[in-house]
Amino acid sequence: MTSGPAGTGGAATTGGALSELERVVDRRGLREFLAFTDRVYADEPRFVPPVRQQVRRWWREGVPMYLLRDGVTGEVVARTTLHTDAAFDAKLGRRCQLFGLTEFTEPAAEPLFDAITAAGRAAGDREALFGPVALLPDQAGGIITSGYADRGFIDSAYNPPRYVTAYESYGFRRRFESDTWICPVTPAPAEAERVAAGPIGVEPAGDGAELRVHRGDLRRLDEQLHLLRELLNASFAQLGYYTEISMEELRQQTDGLAYLLDESLLLYLTRDGRPVAFVLCVPDISEFVVRVRGNLNPVNQLRLLATRRRYRREAVLIVKGVLPEYQGCGYQRLLSAELRRNLHTGGYTTLRSTYVGRDNPASAAQFRGMGGRPLHGYTFYEKAL
Numbered sequence: 001m002t003s004g005p006a007g008t009g010g011a012a013t014t015g016g017a018l019s020e021l022e023r024v025v026d027r028r029g030l031r032e033f034l035a036f037t038d039r040v041y042a043d044e045p046r047f048v049p050p051v052r053q054q055v056r057r058w059w060r061e062g063v064p065m066y067l068l069r070d071g072v073t074g075e076v077v078a079r080t081t082l083h084t085d086a087a088f089d090a091k092l093g094r095r096c097q098l099f100g101l102t103e104f105t106e107p108a109a110e111p112l113f114d115a116i117t118a119a120g121r122a123a124g125d126r127e128a129l130f131g132p133v134a135l136l137p138d139q140a141g142g143i144i145t146s147g148y149a150d151r152g153f154i155d156s157a158y159n160p161p162r163y164v165t166a167y168e169s170y171g172f173r174r175r176f177e178s179d180t181w182i183c184p185v186t187p188a189p190a191e192a193e194r195v196a197a198g199p200i201g202v203e204p205a206g207d208g209a210e211l212r213v214h215r216g217d218l219r220r221l222d223e224q225l226h227l228l229r230e231l232l233n234a235s236f237a238q239l240g241y242y243t244e245i246s247m248e249e250l251r252q253q254t255d256g257l258a259y260l261l262d263e264s265l266l267l268y269l270t271r272d273g274r275p276v277a278f279v280l281c282v283p284d285i286s287e288f289v290v291r292v293r294g295n296l297n298p299v300n301q302l303r304l305l306a307t308r309r310r311y312r313r314e315a316v317l318i319v320k321g322v323l324p325e326y327q328g329c330g331y332q333r334l335l336s337a338e339l340r341r342n343l344h345t346g347g348y349t350t351l352r353s354t355y356v357g358r359d360n361p362a363s364a365a366q367f368r369g370m371g372g373r374p375l376h377g378y379t380f381y382e383k384a385l
Contacts, residue, residue, distance in 0.1 A: 021115040024065040030056065033065055033101075036079050038293060040103050046151035047158045048286045049294035050101065050134065057252065063135065065101070068112050078104035078112040081134070082119050084126075087243040088136055097123060097385070099131035100141050109166035120385050129383045130175070137176065137241040137380055139253060142355065143167065146377035147180075153286045153316055153352050156180055157378065172381035176241050178355035181364070183372030185343045185351055209271050211331075213338050216266025225250055227268065231278045235321030239357070241380070260285065260308070264342040265315060267335050277331040279320035279339055284352065285311045315343060317353040320363070327362075336366045 024033050034052050041047040058081075059065055068078035080102040089095045097120030104112050120126040133141035142157045145164050152158025216224060229250050236242040245253075265281035285304060288311060292300045304311075317339075322332050343351060351370070355378040356363045367373075 020071075021066045021068055021119070024059065024067060029067060030059055030065070032067060032076050033059075033079050034294075036067075036076050037103055040105065044158075044160070045290060046148075048152045048154055048156075048289050050140070051289070051296050052294045053296055054252070055101065058135065066115075068104075068108055068115060077108035078102075080112065080116060080132075082116065083135060084123075085136060085243065088130075091241070091243055092128075092130070094127040095125050096128050096130040096382075097126040098133055098135070099129065100134040102132040104166070106162055106166075109162075110170060113166075113170045113172075117383075117385065126385055128385055129172070129381075131381060133380065136243060138236065138239075138243065138245070139249075142178075142378050142380055144180075144376040145174075145177075145379055147375050150182070150375055151286070152376075153180075153284055154282075154289060155316060155318055155354050156352075156376070158376075167381045170383070172383045174379040175382045176357060176380050178357045178378040179364070179374035180355050180376045180378055181353040181367040181372045182375040183351045183353075183367050183370040185340070185348045186371065187341075187344050210273075211334070212270050213335065214268050214270065216261055216263040218261060218263060221261070224266070224268075225254060227275055228278055228280065231268065231275055231321055231323065232319065234323050235277075235327075238324060262312065262315075262346065264346060265339065267338055267342075269331050269335055271326070271331075276326045277320075277322040277335055279332070279335045280318045281315045281339065281343075281351070282318060283308065283311045284314040284316045284350075286316075287311065312346060313348060314350040314352065315348050317351060319354070332363075332366065336370070340370060 022029070024030050034055060037047070037049050041049075064082050066080050066082060067076050068080075069075060070077050081098075081100045083098050083100070084096070085098060088098070097116070099116050102112070116129060120129050131141065132143065133139070140155060140157075143159055143163055144152075144157050148161055226247065229245060229247055232250075233244045237244070260282045262281075262283055265283075266279075268275050268278040270276065285308075288300075288304055288307075289296070292303075296304070320332060320335070322329075351372075352375065353367060353372075355376075356367075358364075
């Protein structure tokens with residue numbers, strides 16, 4: 001991931017007063033950036049804020065963050081990042097001005113979008129705006145377009161309906177439309193017992209290969225992250241929004257996983273000893289994250305560790321995948337059955353999933369097979385410059 005300044009933004013008006021897009025250059029500005037969601041979502045318990053430690057890390061690493069203020073009162077009325085990524089440009093085939101962590105009060109939407117547009121044009125070589133992403137669509141971001149009555153959850157978006165109206169009134173068009181999912185946890189089919197016992201024997205294709213399911217292991221977490229990274233990059237490379245993740249980026253995204261990991265919910269499948277499919281779920285700590293306003297400092301991490309059994313009623317499926325050459329062989333179905341069995345045994349009642357593209361019906365079919373339903377409509381937005 002590479003990022004850097006993308007121009008200085010532009011002028012905008014809110015409430016008749018001129019307001020400048022202001023780069024966050026000190027800790028005071030960063031505190032205002034972080035605290036803005038506390039005000040925008042003050043009466044909205046369904047919003048799960050991003051983890052503040054991650055946002056601070058991005059700021060320290062030089063990700064450009066901006067505030068938009070009311071020109072009279074000085075009050076923050078919007079925030080955003082403005083960054084670029086060469087790998088994402090190559091994936092989409094055009095140079096994009098990316099924006100993310102984007103929140104705004106209702107009157108500030110158009111001025112904010114004007115400022116983002118001005119920044120993209122000032123860069124000189126940007127062809128389109130794309131977002132909101134934090135920092136890329138395969139990490140976090142997006143806008144929900146339906147399901148507002150249902151709460152958000154970790155690693156997913158939540159926003160009021162006015163955000164959709166604001167983006168689309170400004171001329172943004174939807175990209176990579178998807179859905180998040182919610183499923184009741186019920187006993188797994190009988191074949192899950194066969195998987196759990198060890199080697200399955202003959203794979204669905206019938207060529208005699210030995211299949212084995214493996215669980216997560218906190219003692220070998222770093223080793224297993226290396227394995228997951230290889231599987232993740234290979235199985236997601238065909239997706240239109242995905243850019244390869246480095247080991248350092250994966251470590252950052254899974255920072256603190258040891259506090260969350262239920263070893264029975266990290267699963268991978270080997271075929272004659274070669275890893276070919278995986279699924280990663282974590283206990284849903286959204287309630288805790290809301291309570292601490294996204295602040296997972298060391299003290300709050302210890303609190304979470306001490307009370308983590310309380311958050312093992314619901315789970316979030318973060319990511320799953322199968323190597324391209326083995327897609328369609330039923331391997332993800334086997335892992336799904338094993339996951340379902342482990343969830344039920346562990347006392348979980350509900351499984352949510354981060355967004356699944358509407359052009360990926362095979363993945364969605366697994367959730368339907370569990371009795372699930374779409375939870376939130378989901379999209380990113382793009383606008384030509």
